[in-house]
Amino acid sequence: MNIVLPGKAAGFAARQRQQAEKQREQLGIEARSWYRITNAADSDEAEVMLYDEIGGWFGSTADELIAELKGITAPRMRVRINSPGGSVFEGIAIANALRAHPANVTVQVDAVAASIASVIAMAGDRIEMAPNSMMMIHDASGLCMGDASDMEEMAELLDLISDNIADAYAQRAGGTREQWRERMKAETWYLPEDAVDNGLADEALAAPKAGTPSEAPAEEEPDMARPFDLAAYGYAGPKQPEAPKPAAPAAAEQGVTLTFNLGDTVDEQVIETIRKMVARRDPAPDVAATPSEQPAEPATELRGEPGPELVALTDAQPETDPATDEPEDPWAAMVAHLTKDEPDAWSVLVSNLTTTASSSAATEA
Numbered sequence: 001m002n003i004v005l006p007g008k009a010a011g012f013a014a015r016q017r018q019q020a021e022k023q024r025e026q027l028g029i030e031a032r033s034w035y036r037i038t039n040a041a042d043s044d045e046a047e048v049m050l051y052d053e054i055g056g057w058f059g060s061t062a063d064e065l066i067a068e069l070k071g072i073t074a075p076r077m078r079v080r081i082n083s084p085g086g087s088v089f090e091g092i093a094i095a096n097a098l099r100a101h102p103a104n105v106t107v108q109v110d111a112v113a114a115s116i117a118s119v120i121a122m123a124g125d126r127i128e129m130a131p132n133s134m135m136m137i138h139d140a141s142g143l144c145m146g147d148a149s150d151m152e153e154m155a156e157l158l159d160l161i162s163d164n165i166a167d168a169y170a171q172r173a174g175g176t177r178e179q180w181r182e183r184m185k186a187e188t189w190y191l192p193e194d195a196v197d198n199g200l201a202d203e204a205l206a207a208p209k210a211g212t213p214s215e216a217p218a219e220e221e222p223d224m225a226r227p228f229d230l231a232a233y234g235y236a237g238p239k240q241p242e243a244p245k246p247a248a249p250a251a252a253e254q255g256v257t258l259t260f261n262l263g264d265t266v267d268e269q270v271i272e273t274i275r276k277m278v279a280r281r282d283p284a285p286d287v288a289a290t291p292s293e294q295p296a297e298p299a300t301e302l303r304g305e306p307g308p309e310l311v312a313l314t315d316a317q318p319e320t321d322p323a324t325d326e327p328e329d330p331w332a333a334m335v336a337h338l339t340k341d342e343p344d345a346w347s348v349l350v351s352n353l354t355t356t357a358s359s360s361a362a363t364e365a
Contacts, residue, residue, distance in 0.1 A: 036048070036049045036051070037049075037068050037069070037071075037072065039071065039072050039073070039074060043074060044074055044075055044076055045074055045075075045076040045077065045078055046072045046074040046076070046077045046078070046103065047077075047078050047080065048069070048072075048077060048078070048079045048080070049079075049080045049082075050079065050080070050081045050082070050083050050094075050117065050120065051080075051081075051082045051083065051110075052083060053083065053084060053085070053086040054083055054085060054086030054087055054090050054091045054094070054116055054117060054120070055086050055087035055089075055090030055091070061090060062090040062091075062093040062094050062097075063093075065094060065097075066093065066094065066097040069097055069098070069101060072101070072103060074103060075103055075104065076103055076104050076105075076106070077098075077101065077103040077104070077105045077106070078105075078106050078107075078108060079098065079105060079106070079107045079108070079120075079124060080108045080110050081107060081108070081109050081110060081112075081113045081117055081120065081121055082109075082110045082111040082112060082113075083112070083113065083114070083117035083120075084112065084114050084115065084117065085114045085115025085116045085117050085118075086115070086116055086117070087116065088116050088140055088161055088165075090116075091116030091117065091119055091120050092116070092119065092164075094120050094123075095119055095120045095122065095123040095168075096123070098120070098123040098124065099123045104125050104126075105123065105124045105125050105126075106124055106125065106126045106127075106128065107120075107121045107123070107124030107126070107127045107128070108128045108130060108205075109121060109127070109128070109129050109130060109133045109134075109135060109195075109201070110130050110133060111130070111133050111134075112133065112134050112135070112136065113133075113134075113135045113136075114134075114135070114136035115136065115137075115138060116165075118135050118136065118137055118200070119165055119168050119169075121135070121200075121201075122168050122169065122171075122172045122200075126202050126203075127195075127200070127201040127202050127203075128201065128202065128203045128204075128205055129191075129192035129195050129196070129201045129203070129204045129205065130192070130205050131192065131204075131205055131206070131207035132192070132207075133192055134189055134190060134191060134192075135189070135190045135195050135200055135201070136187065136188070136189045136190070137165075137169065137180070137183060137184050137187075137188055137190075138184050138185075138187040138188075139158070139162040139181075139184045139185055139187075140158045140161040140162045140165065141158065142154060142157075142158055162181060162184060163177055163181065165184070166178075166180035166181045166184060169200065172199065172200065173198055173199025173200050174199055175199075192204035192205070
């Protein structure tokens with residue numbers, strides 16, 4: 001389609017460059033590089049990154065990029081875009097340079113291709129949208145100073161530029177200029193799947209699956225991918241559960257120990273304790289309670305004054321002598337040393353606790 005621009009539009013792009021150069025000179029800054037080209041000799045695909053504003057007041061002009069594109073000899077070229085847009089005429093020049101290049105061009109939108117950057121994307125032989133990237137189209141805009149006729153001329157110029165951009169979308173995705181102008185006036189944003197559905201892209205690249213291990217060796221992982229060490233802040237890790245406390249022994253397993261000197265006076269409390277020891281060790285069959293019904297009794301310990309002859313009486317289970325075939329009767333062994341040839345007060349006290357078998361065992365011992 002042939003577009004006739006207004007009389008003053010011929011010098012519009014030239015004035016933009018002059019104003020940008022003047023502005024940079026006043027601020028004392030150099031033109032910012034907004035692209036990067038990687039053209040390795042041993043690779044069959046060159047990479048071009050457009051990661052900033054296209055041209056404009058502080059960006060480089062299209063002729064610098066186009067001059068470097070001519071040096072690409074690889075059969076394939078991948079153009080990666082992350083740009084908010086910029087100068088319309090600089091962007092159209094870049095798009096036409098990509099179309100004219102002999103390499104097979106794949107455009108990959110890494111984050112955003114907005115405004116004229118979306119028009120550059122239309123120049124690719126194949127257009128891919130990275131995960132979560134976006135594409136935005138809208139009408140052209142600009143600044144103008146002057147009288148009413150200047151304003152009218154600027155309005156007509158912007159309208160023609162927008163029609164020109166709409167034709168670029170229609171040529172790639174189908175549809176009419178009027179349909180795309182309606183979408184441009186509404187400033188339409190496209191997610192990867194939306195761009196594919198509307199013909200502005202060929203493929204929405206899939207995101208890598210969560211938990212997929214990296215192919216790089218562990219020692220080559222970047223530091224930022226490693227877990228943060230909180231030890232410097234006194235954090236020792238999650239609190240470990242406490243180990244369960246051992247259960248208290250059952251009443252039948254608790255021992256009762258009486259320790260006193262020979263010759264001490266034995267009162268009723270001692271006698272009652274001995275009775276409980278015997279009852280717990282040898283309960284009567286008709287009155288014995290089941291293990292679940294027996295109340296737990298705390299261990300009892302009575303001690304007399306220290307003396308030269310200390311006697312200990314306990315109902316704890318003694319260890320079996322491994323040298324004998326049959327285990328020794330524990331109760332007989334416990335009271336055997338208490339029996340004497342001549343009866344005394346202690347012998348009389350414990351005589352009712354020793355059975356015939358126990359006395360025999362004690363005598364043999």
